[in-house]
Amino acid sequence: MNSQSIGIAxxxxxxxxxxxxxxxxxxAALTAQGHTVHNYFEADKVFxxxxxxxxxxxxxxxxxxxxxxxxxxxxxxxxxxxTRLLPEIDFARMADSGKIFVGYSDFxxxxxxxxxxxxxxSYAGPMFYSDFGAAEPVAFTQDDxxxxxxxxxxxxxxxAGGNPVVEAEGTLWGGNLAMLISLVGTEWFARxxxxxxxxxxxxxxxxxxxxxxxxxxxAGVLGRQKALILGDFSGYRLTSADNGxxxxxxxxxxxxxxxxxxxxxxPFGHTPHRATIPFxxxxxxxxxxxxxxxxxxxxxxxxxx
Numbered sequence: 001m002n003s004q005s006i007g008i009a010x011x012x013x014x015x016x017x018x019x020x021x022x023x024x025x026x027x028a029a030l031t032a033q034g035h036t037v038h039n040y041f042e043a044d045k046v047f048x049x050x051x052x053x054x055x056x057x058x059x060x061x062x063x064x065x066x067x068x069x070x071x072x073x074x075x076x077x078x079x080x081x082x083t084r085l086l087p088e089i090d091f092a093r094m095a096d097s098g099k100i101f102v103g104y105s106d107f108x109x110x111x112x113x114x115x116x117x118x119x120x121x122s123y124a125g126p127m128f129y130s131d132f133g134a135a136e137p138v139a140f141t142q143d144d145x146x147x148x149x150x151x152x153x154x155x156x157x158x159x160a161g162g163n164p165v166v167e168a169e170g171t172l173w174g175g176n177l178a179m180l181i182s183l184v185g186t187e188w189f190a191r192x193x194x195x196x197x198x199x200x201x202x203x204x205x206x207x208x209x210x211x212x213x214x215x216x217x218x219a220g221v222l223g224r225q226k227a228l229i230l231g232d233f234s235g236y237r238l239t240s241a242d243n244g245x246x247x248x249x250x251x252x253x254x255x256x257x258x259x260x261x262x263x264x265x266x267p268f269g270h271t272p273h274r275a276t277i278p279f280x281x282x283x284x285x286x287x288x289x290x291x292x293x294x295x296x297x298x299x300x301x302x303x304x305x
Contacts, residue, residue: 012051160265
């Protein structure tokens with residue numbers, strides 16, 4: 001992948017980056033690989049907890065989408081902010097630009113809106129600030145992104161015991177669970193039938209994860225899927241009040257009541273070791289007691305140079 005120069009735009013539709021050194025490291029690293037970075041984030045225009053005012057952050061997205069020298073638009077970071085922009089984002093313009101939009105966490109709202117409004121695909125993948133600008137970048141996270149971008153197929157292999165035996169095919173979609181829940185009942189919640197749903201979250205106690213998944217079940221979403229894959233759920237802290245109710249107990253309960261198989265072990269979430277997942281790709285899931293493979297195809301890529 002590094003043999004081809006790619007134009008990469010940085011946008012901050014959510015939070016901002018407070019460490020300019022991290023931004024400079026990321027730009028230098030990508031430039032050293034032969035890529036061209038177009039940074040639309042302006043540190044001196046940070047507004048409150050956001051990477052600019054709502055209008056400024058929307059302008060960043062529009063400018064990146066309209067830049068003929070850009071092939072990939074990458075979110076600076078997540079945090080919060082995209083929900084504010086949803087009514088103003090011209091998703092048809094985003095799709096027609098032909099860019100590959102990349103991010104996760106709060107950026108899940110963009111993936112869902114883009115799919116709901118246009119049917120176009122995007123990447124649940126790395127963030128510029130924490131992944132490419134990290135003082136100690138994680139090779140797997142970056143390499144998996146370049147492999148996915150190269151295409152034409154992408155495979156994730158996960159080692160995880162206790163999963164059910166499953167063979168399923170369908171549209172792969174999902175992302176941050178709290179963001180998905182925030183969109184239920186809105187025009188930006190993409191209706192995907194016969195799909196494979198993946199979810200992750202951070203700082204969410206197991207009972208909250210259960211509650212959100214029950215909401216998807218009771219809203220009729222989970223019953224239309226073929227499988228549910230859980231990524232990383234960390235950062236929470238159990239207390240004595242839980243009385244034995246932990247993630248394992250929650251998982252046992254979910255597997256008993258959900259109408260679809262539930263798998264664990266997806267290397268995706270708020271963790272440095274993270275795979276890239278093309279949102280909306282066709283996926284084939286094969287799992288057994290030792291783990292699973294998720295093979296994706298039919299998603300936008302950048303051809304080899």
